[in-house]
Amino acid sequence: MTKYARDEFDRVPETSSRQGVHRVASESSRRRLGPILAVGVVALAIGLVAFLFLPKLGITPSGSPLMAAGSALSSPSASAETPQGTASPGAEPSADPGAVPSASETPSAGSPPSEVPSAEAQAVDKSQAVAVYNGTTTAGLAGRVSSTVAGEGWTLGPVGNWGGMPQQSSVIYYSGAEQKANAEALGELLNITSLVDSAEFQQPVVVVLGPGFQ
Incomplete structure (x- = not known):
């Protein structure tokens, strides 16, 4: 209490x-x-x-x-769904490694490779004027040789005595590569082996007969 x-x-x-x-x-x-x-x-x-x-x-x-x-695993990507050999839009077609070259690309067997025609293979033009000069002391040599040249169908140019520098041997002068075939043909005809490309003459082909010409 x-x-x-x-x-x-x-x-x-x-x-x-x-x-x-x-x-x-x-x-x-x-x-x-x-x-x-x-x-x-x-x-x-x-x-x-x-x-x-x-x-x-x-x-x-x-x-x-x-x-x-699950949907992400079951659906493949767009790139995997693209069939092989089908080009995607905007892509350039790739070269097929198994493609067979066309006939134009495959050289035929046994055919020789194409070559640029040489000067020897060019056609001889006998319509080009040929001048004949005597550079020796033998009288009438230029006339005799010019008759031989004309007899083979060549067109004759001036014929006379040589008034230039004394020659040690016979020479055929030609003007430019297009006249080389004519000079070679005349060299075989006249048995002259010395050929000179020269632009000093107004004639396409000039034959100068030197000492020892037969």
Whole structure:
């Protein structure tokens, strides 16, 4: 017993149902949290079942990561789907290593390679004027040789004595490469081997008879 006198705060009805404010608040909070926890447990259980058992049954929810990964693995890339031998748009066709060259590219067997016609193979033009000069002391030599040249069908040019520098041997002068074939033909006819390309003469071919000409 206390030594203090009792007051109005000590008068508590014995039949009152109140047990304290803190106890009432604790009971109400437990009542509110119970349904929330139950719903969370049920949702977690449903998620585990869907994650573990549905893929084994072949059921995959649309838009799920598993479906996206499966579609990425099952669909090959566009480059792998392109058939071999089909050129993609804008790409140049590659050369076929097994292609057989055409007849124009394959040289025929036994055919000689094409060559540029040489001066010897050029046609002889006997219509070109041939001048004949005597560079020796033998009288009438130029006339005799010019008769031989004309007898072979050549066109004669000037015929006379040589007025230039003394010659050591007989020479045939020709003007340009186009007259070389004519000079060679005359050299074979007159047995003259010295041929000189010169632009000093106005005649296409000039035959100068030197000492020792036979």
